[in-house]
Amino acid sequence: MNLGKSLDYREALIPTRLSKIKRILMVASGKGGVGKSMVSATIALILSDMRYRVGLLDLDFHGPSSSVIFGVSSSPREEREGLVPPESAGVKVMSIDLFVAGRPVPIGGEEKREIIKEILALTDWGELDYLVVDMPPETGDVLLASLNYLEGDRWVILVTIPSVLSHKVVSRLIEILKEVKVPILGLIENMADMEVEGKRIKPFMGGTRELAGMHSIPFLGSLPIDPDAAYYADNGEPEKLKKTLFTESLREILLRSGILI
Amino acid sequence: MHELVIVSGIIDAITQVAERENKKVSLVRIAVGELASFDINLIRELVELLRKGTCLEEAEVIVEEEGAVVRCKTCGMSWGFKELVEPLSEDEREMIHFLPELVSSFSKCPSCGSRDLEIESGRGIRVSQIEFR
Ligand SMILES: Nc1ncnc2c1ncn2[C@@H]1O[C@H](COP(=O)(O)OP(=O)(O)OP(=O)(O)O)[C@@H](O)[C@H]1O
Ligand SMILES: [Mg+2]
Numbered sequence: 001m002n003l004g005k006s007l008d009y010r011e012a013l014i015p016t017r018l019s020k021i022k023r024i025l026m027v028a029s030g031k032g033g034v035g036k037s038m039v040s041a042t043i044a045l046i047l048s049d050m051r052y053r054v055g056l057l058d059l060d061f062h063g064p065s066s067s068v069i070f071g072v073s074s075s076p077r078e079e080r081e082g083l084v085p086p087e088s089a090g091v092k093v094m095s096i097d098l099f100v101a102g103r104p105v106p107i108g109g110e111e112k113r114e115i116i117k118e119i120l121a122l123t124d125w126g127e128l129d130y131l132v133v134d135m136p137p138e139t140g141d142v143l144l145a146s147l148n149y150l151e152g153d154r155w156v157i158l159v160t161i162p163s164v165l166s167h168k169v170v171s172r173l174i175e176i177l178k179e180v181k182v183p184i185l186g187l188i189e190n191m192a193d194m195e196v197e198g199k200r201i202k203p204f205m206g207g208t209r210e211l212a213g214m215h216s217i218p219f220l221g222s223l224p225i226d227p228d229a230a231y232y233a234d235n236g237e238p239e240k241l242k243k244t245l246f247t248e249s250l251r252e253i254l255l256r257s258g259i260l261i
Numbered sequence: 262m263h264e265l266v267i268v269s270g271i272i273d274a275i276t277q278v279a280e281r282e283n284k285k286v287s288l289v290r291i292a293v294g295e296l297a298s299f300d301i302n303l304i305r306e307l308v309e310l311l312r313k314g315t316c317l318e319e320a321e322v323i324v325e326e327e328g329a330v331v332r333c334k335t336c337g338m339s340w341g342f343k344e345l346v347e348p349l350s351e352d353e354r355e356m357i358h359f360l361p362e363l364v365s366s367f368s369k370c371p372s373c374g375s376r377d378l379e380i381e382s383g384r385g386i387r388v389s390q391i392e393f394r
């Protein structure tokens with residue numbers, strides 16, 4: 001008889017894993033380099049600071065990010081119940097980089113989907129209040145497959161910078177998300193402004209609030225360009241990252257957003 | 262020991278299909294891919310242990326190894342476990358044990374050096390045949 005995917009152990013395991021997670025926050029941007037990983041990691045930090053049980057799943061194959069920001073390098077522990085992610089600053093961190101330690105992952109879409117499925121099936125998060133997911137940067141099949149597997153009480157948080165190109169890509173992503181009917185929590189504008197000689201200046205054109213309005217999705221707020229936050233993120237100092245202007249701004253956004261359980 | 266999770270996942274998946282088809286399972290063939298270096302005897306023991314009280318209790322269950330074939334998409338040559346996985350360190354093999362697709366991160370084509378490798382068979386564990394009665 002035709003076995004198809006119905007006899008795939010991962011299809012049986014994934015729903016059981018996700019049933020122990022109260023809420024999934026998927027951070028996506030479509031375009032790379034706009035701060036998706038930084039926003040994902042910082043959301044996980046803020047939630048953990050509020051005493052929630054938090055996991056961070058990095059599905060970005062383009063080099064290390066979550067593992068660097070959290071300063072974790074140990075590979076996941078193999079236990080009876082699956083792979084146990086290493087923990088840092090109270091957050092359980094699972095990332096492809098923990099398996100390859102900085103090596104390139106020269107694989108195509110089909111292989112990426114297999115890896116994502118396997119990680120979702122094997123990772124033993126235990127009980128979580130939140131799983132924050134740094135989504136694949138593509139707007140194609142790898143992203144769609146991830147959305148397909150990540151079922152439950154789930155919300156997409158979109159990140160863009162106030163530039164024409166980033167707006168274009170995030171618009172395309174919003175259309176795709178609407179087509180597959182995944183709920184969008186709203187749009188965050190990263191790198192909105194910066195401090196120069198005591199004054200706040202806006203290096204980009206802006207217009208992100210209007211963009212959200214055009215797509216009828218909530219505008220969640222803006223995050224500043226914060227060199228301290230970037231420094232602590234790049235050097236794996238999550239406790240210091242917590243005390244930056246970037247994190248403070250993101251905390252306010254989360255408190256206002258209505259996403260807290 | 263994530264073998265335990267995988268075997269229980271396989272039994273769950275088969276149970277779901279048997280319930281949906283509303284039929285009894287008579288035979289299941291489980292292919293254990295060579296690439297992921299599973300201990301096939303451990304898989305057999307786990308299957309024996311976990312099938313008790315499930316729809317597989319009375320079925321014939323065959324657990325067999327499936328040889329690894331990995332094709333280089335650049336030059337077209339095909340390779341096996343011996344060329345691609347055996348030369349690696351224990352840690353590297355452990356990563357391929359979890360995620361077989363990572364063979365492209367740790368190995369390259371012995372002939373042309375390309376990392377554009379495609380797993381044709383022997384990836385991980387899968388149900389290769391199921392019969393109902
Ligand atoms: N608000 C900010 N202020 C200062 N630096 C920032 C800010 N947001 C992001 N960065 C920096 O910009 C770079 C890119 O950010 P990040 O890696 O989070 O982006 P990404 O969208 O995940 O990109 P990628 O496509 O590489 O995954 C990083 O070095 C990060 O530290
Ligand atoms: Mg990233």
Ligand SMILES: [Zn+2]
Pocket residue numbers: 333334335336337338370371372373374375
């Ligand atoms: Zn080759």
